[in-house]
Amino acid sequence: MIFKNIVCSICGMACEDLIVDIDNGNITVENGCLMGNAKLQELISENRIKEPYIYGRPARWDDAIKKSAEILKNATRPLIFIGSETSTEAMHVAIEIAIHLGGIIDDCATICHGPTVMGSQDAGKPSCTLGEIKNRADLVICWGSNPTESHPRNLSTFTLFPKGYFTKKGKNDRKLVVVDPRKTKTADIADLYIKIKPGYDYVVFNALKAVLLGEDIDKSIEEMTNVSKDEILTLAEMMKSANFGVILAGLGVASSPKKNNNVRAVEQLVKELNRFTKFSILANRGHANVAGFNQICTWMTGFPYGVDFSRGYSYYNPGETTTVDLLRREEVDAIMVIGSALASHLPRKAVEYMARQPIITIDISNCPMTMISDVVIPGVMDGAECEGTFYRMDDIPLRARKFIDPPFNYTVSNEDTLKQILEEIKK
Ligand code: SF4
Known part of the structure; x- marks a missing residue:
């Protein structure tokens, strides 16, 4: 089956003219560059995470959601880090979780633009x-x-x-x-x-x-x-x-x-x-929706990234409230990472400290983050397996539509997964 005008959720160009042909379990992409094509091949990759894990063992979905909520609720300084290939809708819920917990929200802008x-x-x-x-x-x-x-x-x-x-x-x-x-x-x-x-x-x-x-x-x-x-x-x-x-x-x-x-x-x-x-x-913003995070975070909190809610209000001070600095100062005591291979991008000292903390990772594929996580939750590929909004590098919002189902039915989107965790935290 051929799908036209598909939005690519890889780089800041968020190209909206991809043609995706799904035939007999194979995916062919027209108009996409090598990076866009490689990302869409992840939809059918053997590396795809299809079930939750707790401490490295397969687990029930409900237990993974409960365990995630428990880790976050028990933390005094939780960090929520959301990657920029997720939709603005998922980012919105991630920020809500950080606000509710009195934690910190950050995203890829903290280590790029x-x-x-x-x-x-x-x-x-x-x-x-x-x-x-x-x-x-x-x-x-x-x-x-x-x-x-x-x-x-x-x-x-x-x-x-x-x-x-x-x-x-x-x-x-x-x-x-x-x-x-x-x-x-x-x-x-x-x-x-x-x-x-x-x-x-x-x-x-x-x-x-x-x-x-x-x-x-x-x-x-x-x-x-x-x-x-x-x-x-x-x-x-x-x-x-x-x-x-x-x-x-x-x-x-x-x-x-x-x-x-x-x-x-x-x-x-x-x-x-x-x-x-x-x-x-x-x-030249790197990821597809990194500009979107800055937009929505500013809209919701008044600041574009690295926002700390522990004082009961939004507090932003890059160098103090940003991921690398928090980890280097060994301040956070629980981390939830959504759609980002964060461990591949931080200084060694920050990764070493992070690895000693309870970690929840939501991702579509195995990566260094899933190797050091206590809870791993299968991610949904936003803009392919569910619709969502992505801001291009020039801050133009584009609506990406769904063209394939996720390979599981526990959740319909990362937004849905995060809402389930938030609901569990509020109980
Ligand atoms: S990776 Fe970037 S340039 Fe390549 S198809 Fe996707 S959005 Fe376009």
């Missing part, structure tokens, strides 16, 4: 949609981002190659600039590649801003940043003379030294550019 979110709070976010980039942008700057490999359909569906309303010749109507310490695959096809020294983005953003304000910059900047005065003047001129420019900011901006200060500096630069022309910035 969290500094981008903080920088946007400081300086505002002069942003746009992917559709506007497709139709208007004649200058695309990938700064610390390599969409060719991180978001394989980004350049082909929206930002570089497609023909748009004001960019009728597609790539021939656009210039691509890449600023990156590494000569990436995206840099290979750029009109201008600037090899910046790692950690000096902040200096170059401010130098560009100084040029826009009519200031002179010293040649010695090359020694410090690896970027020559000529390159800065050339880039400033390209920016000013574009009809519509956009910076696609990657983790190279958010995760290099100065973190949220880099983001604040680049957003101030974009604001300054708008005195000359139309200019925008868009973060």
